[in-house]
Amino acid sequence: MSPDQLKSEIARRYGTPSLVVDLDVVERNIARVQALCDAAGVANRPHIKTHKSPVIAKMQRDAGARGITCQKLGEAEIMAEAGLDDILISYNLIGEEKTGRLGALLRRADVIVAADNPVTVAGLPRAAEIAGRELKVLVEIDTGRKRAGVETPGEAVALARDIASRPGLRFAGFLAYPPEGGIEATQRFVDTAGAGLRAEGLGIEILSSGGTPNLLTLGQLRGVTEHRAGTSIFNDRMMMRAGVATLADCALTVLAMVVSRAGPERGILDAGSKTLTSDTGGGLDGYGLILEHPQARIASFAEEHGFLDLAACNDRPKVGDLVRIVPNHVCVVANMHDRYVTVRGGEIVGELPVAARGLVR
Amino acid sequence: MSPDQLKSEIARRYGTPSLVVDLDVVERNIARVQALCDAAGVANRPHIKTHKSPVIAKMQRDAGARGITCQKLGEAEIMAEAGLDDILISYNLIGEEKTGRLGALLRRADVIVAADNPVTVAGLPRAAEIAGRELKVLVEIDTGRKRAGVETPGEAVALARDIASRPGLRFAGFLAYPPEGGIEATQRFVDTAGAGLRAEGLGIEILSSGGTPNLLTLGQLRGVTEHRAGTSIFNDRMMMRAGVATLADCALTVLAMVVSRAGPERGILDAGSKTLTSDTGGGLDGYGLILEHPQARIASFAEEHGFLDLAACNDRPKVGDLVRIVPNHVCVVANMHDRYVTVRGGEIVGELPVAARGLVR
Known part of the structure; x- marks a missing residue:
């Protein structure tokens, strides 16, 4: 299916926000x-x-x-x-x-x-x-x-x-x-x-x-x-900055939805610090890269809100839009979630548990 | 039992790091x-x-x-x-x-x-x-x-x-x-x-x-x-700063262990960002308050390491010491863990699941 169909189908079957692993x-x-x-x-x-x-x-x-x-x-x-x-x-x-x-x-x-x-x-x-x-x-x-x-x-x-x-x-x-x-x-x-x-x-x-x-x-x-x-x-994003990976090497994205456009230059994702974490990746700009709107800055978080600064963004997302986010630091993001949605060749494969999530002891 | 005995008993039965709720x-x-x-x-x-x-x-x-x-x-x-x-x-x-x-x-x-x-x-x-x-x-x-x-x-x-x-x-x-x-x-x-x-x-x-x-x-x-x-x-700590709570009102502490004293002015807790999160509480100094060593600053994190700056600390913790930490922002800390250890009157009561942990959808 097309990338847009794939996003819609994942949202329909698994909900947002979801971790998607290619x-x-x-x-x-x-x-x-x-x-x-x-x-x-x-x-x-x-x-x-x-x-x-x-x-x-x-x-x-x-x-x-x-x-x-x-x-x-x-x-x-x-x-x-x-x-x-x-x-x-x-x-x-x-x-x-x-x-x-x-x-x-x-x-x-x-x-x-x-x-x-x-x-x-x-x-x-x-x-x-x-x-x-x-x-x-x-x-x-x-x-x-x-x-x-x-x-x-x-x-x-x-x-x-x-x-x-x-x-x-x-x-x-x-x-x-x-x-x-x-x-x-x-x-x-x-x-x-x-x-x-x-x-x-x-x-x-x-x-x-x-x-x-x-x-x-x-x-x-x-x-x-x-x-x-x-x-x-x-x-x-940290590995991209370190020169050891390109965007094409990033296997995990967070599928999220724009749930509010509180002001003309503001938007809110349903992915907050409980989904993306407050990890700055050691000084990266914003808390992740939105593939569909690279000029939209994930500026700050509440636990369930990702606050977007859209000032530099010509093509601004609408409420209900689905977006894919490359995290700053993927290890800490994986730790926030109980499952991955896996895809291959642009099709959904299924679910994979993050079995060792949260095992800090 | 004494506060020290309680800490040891929780560590022995549940391991560290653990969330302890009074x-x-x-x-x-x-x-x-x-x-x-x-x-x-x-x-x-x-x-x-x-x-x-x-x-x-x-x-x-x-x-x-x-x-x-x-x-x-x-x-x-x-x-x-x-x-x-x-x-x-x-x-x-x-x-x-x-x-x-x-x-x-x-x-x-x-x-x-x-x-x-x-x-x-x-x-x-x-x-x-x-x-x-x-x-x-x-x-x-x-x-x-x-x-x-x-x-x-x-x-x-x-x-x-x-x-x-x-x-x-x-x-x-x-x-x-x-x-x-x-x-x-x-x-x-x-x-x-x-x-x-x-x-x-x-x-x-x-x-x-x-x-x-x-x-x-x-x-x-x-x-x-x-x-x-x-x-x-x-x-x-955020509620203490806001003037709406005192230390005696803080019901949740993180029980952690000092697992390394890598240098004379440095220490490492077994509680990192996966336990305490990188939430600064809006500009609080350090990532939590160590009750036993209030001058020890939780300066930074790896996922499983809490890096202590002990420069201002006269009574420095030793490897193996158990410490209790009041988090900056308790909501995000609770979300990292699957269970609370509950105590009452200085005795262990049991475990309580953090049943709605991680439910971002």
Whole structure:
């Protein structure tokens, strides 16, 4: 059907606002990332935080991904339940509630975790004990983002030694998330820490790097064994700005309706912060790109209202019009919704649950 | 148990991050709003967008509320299914998917809707037809917020006439959401429109006002028949700033754990934008108030990381510490989670589903 018919049919069957995922684009994105990883000789371990769907995770695995990355234990549990069995949880898991669940998860899947401090490390042997098998632990290193991660090679070596000394734990390497342009700093950190590790009789089995923008420099980090890209599955305005995606690579759009034209230069979408989130994408103009009216600015939000500034817009939308929006940051948008409407070749395929939505624990 | 024991026990049983709701405070907040409404002779029609729980909506009803307010049809459906039967949906409902569902809802509950444009009005008779009963429609008026709503009394009268002329629809009055300090402007609008309506043989049966900060001026708007307050059920930093709540009135806190102390002046919570949202509360400092460390600033977020700036903090939290956070804007935080952990008198009561979470359609 025509693009307009498709929009109307989705609105009629599923209502607005709805997340619409083009499976043709998803498959192209999967193939592209896998080809980049293959060409660089780096294993592909996509981050599922973007799509939160075991179905899509299996598409990635079937295309050649070694395993997956999850940010929270709850996401990993959903993925393991669906049959994904090689899972990196790139997060400090602390406390008996978490280590208990981690132990149960490790019994049924290959799990690797990350740690950046001794408190985390001290609790992890309990998970290995529950599972009755060894738990691989990466030391998370910070090479410039000022997120999680130890800040010096010396700390990294000390934490690796701590891990290696604990019953049931195996020091497996480093988890890095180099800032854009931060390959050199990451290389220095890893090389220095690597020398320190050798002196301790320890080696780096896994050097995990990540980030969709870092696909552009894939393999430049010597010794890297795997890459974690998340956003590349759908892409968004941030990835377009980073130069790693074009509009044609954006697989997810929000189908929304204009529900009010409160003033001549104002309009209101039925998609507010509960649909699109207040994420600015680090300073992008407006809260998303309206494909039909690129000059219409999504200027602000209430929870269920997206307030449009139409001042720069010659062809202004009418009440009842359906529009498609490319989000600033697609990961946080996917997290707001329970299902995707999937399309392929301009036809509706069906629904796909966002199964790991909201699993912050 | 002691406050520290309570935190540990919640973390052990439910994990972190968790939303913790103090039912003692909730009941006080319900009683306070109902008493204010009773004293002003205004019906209480709380907005459920804050708590999204039929159980809490029934507590409000049982304390004297006439009915409830929902922002989206999906929220109203959940509430009706649970037995709430007097529901205002303060939103333009457009398109056959929405009017079909509205018709089905109207069959089983007393429903009032709002409209600010003729496209919305033109579709509503279909809902009345499906239900086989009259549908009450309010004209939404904008008296200064520049949200939804017709901007002039003349437009309000014209739209009222349009509603009254349609089969199955009944013009029932006005839906207002006066800006803070906007009672006079709202009064002028309503009085002028009221005179115009009388000339048409129409009257204002319902004049609905709203907003928790407007509880401070409840009843000052002459002719007001009901008030819609949402945030007052839980309160938050925004309501504290507005002078309508104190810390003791804040019923919901986020229990989170410090999972990293990446640098001496930095810390990381396991509560990021997926838990607390990027809502600044209109310019509040930081993304929430940490009760145990009020000088620790929640400076920024990744999805699962809350980045703490501890520079101004003498007593700095350690990895593994549990903290309680009062959100900037509690409505959007509740929407991120599937359940509340409820407490009373310092003891855990149990879990309560956020049943209408994420129902943006």
